[in-house]
Amino acid sequence: MKFGYAHMNTAAGERSTPTAQFNRPAVSGKISALRQSAFERQIPTADDETLNFLITLLSAYQPENILELGTAIGISGATMLDICKTAHLITVERDSAFFAEAAENFSALGFSERVTQLCGDAGEVIDALETEFDFIFLDCAKVQYIKYLPRLKNLLKSGGVLLADDVLLFGWLTGETPVPDKRKMLYTHIKEYVDAVTADKDLTTTIINLGDGLALSVKK
Numbered sequence: 434m435k436f437g438y439a440h441m442n443t444a445a446g447e448r449s450t451p452t453a454q455f456n457r458p459a460v461s462g463k464i465s466a467l468r469q470s471a472f473e474r475q476i477p478t479a480d481d482e483t484l485n486f487l488i489t490l491l492s493a494y495q496p497e498n499i500l501e502l503g504t505a506i507g508i509s510g511a512t513m514l515d516i517c518k519t520a521h522l523i524t525v526e527r528d529s530a531f532f533a534e535a536a537e538n539f540s541a542l543g544f545s546e547r548v549t550q551l552c553g554d555a556g557e558v559i560d561a562l563e564t565e566f567d568f569i570f571l572d573c574a575k576v577q578y579i580k581y582l583p584r585l586k587n588l589l590k591s592g593g594v595l596l597a598d599d600v601l602l603f604g605w606l607t608g609e610t611p612v613p614d615k616r617k618m619l620y621t622h623i624k625e626y627v628d629a630v631t632a633d634k635d636l637t638t639t640i641i642n643l644g645d646g647l648a649l650s651v652k653k
């Protein structure tokens with residue numbers, strides 16, 4: 434079986450992509466220590482390239498109202514708050530242990546007052562939200578991305594940005610690596626998402642081959 438370069442996340446969070454050597458995120462010492470702990474404990478968190486892209490984008494864009502689906506232990510959320518000094522973050526996580534650990538981390542980093550953590554299923558939470566957002570980071574159940582899309586479009590302000598992580602799935606979508614039989618459903622749903630955002634007349638979208646693939650969509 435051929436393994437594509439977009440396959441491995443090393444213990445240090447670096448994927449073996451051609452650009453990974455250049456795309457290292459500059460995060461604060463405390464967030465860096467949290468990332469290292471997450472990699473060692475195999476807790477999911479954005480790889481170097483993805484986090485570096487997020488930092489670069491938000492350094493320029495500076496959104497005020499951020500929604501994140503998929504908190505894990507709060508590393509990407511804390512990074513966004515560190516970059517966007519006056520922003521408020523609503524972040525959603527269904528795993529109660531991750532939710533609790535994220536709360537501790539946000540508190541230790543001094544971000545508690547700028548975070549609303551919601552524990553529950555992202556699909557149910559977004560249906561109940563009434564706020565509009567200028568940035569949404571979609572980083573939870575990948576099979577559900579396509580189902581969430583219409584609601585996320587409604588929650589996004591005009592000119593707002595929707596960033597979806599992991600859309601190239603180990604090189605499956607680009608054809609660099611074959612899709613394992615057991616993962617065909619996941620592949621199909623993510624392909625539907627990529628096809629939908631790239632064809633959507635309300636969105637301008639670029640698919641970015643960094644980390645495990647990002648879909649960057651701007652609402653017209």
Ligand SMILES: C[S@@+](CC[C@H](N)C(=O)[O-])C[C@H]1O[C@@H](n2cnc3c(N)ncnc32)[C@H](O)[C@@H]1O
Nearest residue numbers: 477478479503505508509526527554555573574
């Ligand atoms: C890739 S991790 C998030 C990593 C985090 N954004 C970061 O970079 O530090 C995805 C998280 O989404 C959560 N998750 C998966 N499906 C979910 C759902 N339907 N609703 C809410 N959270 C979900 C998982 O428990 C997991 O913690």
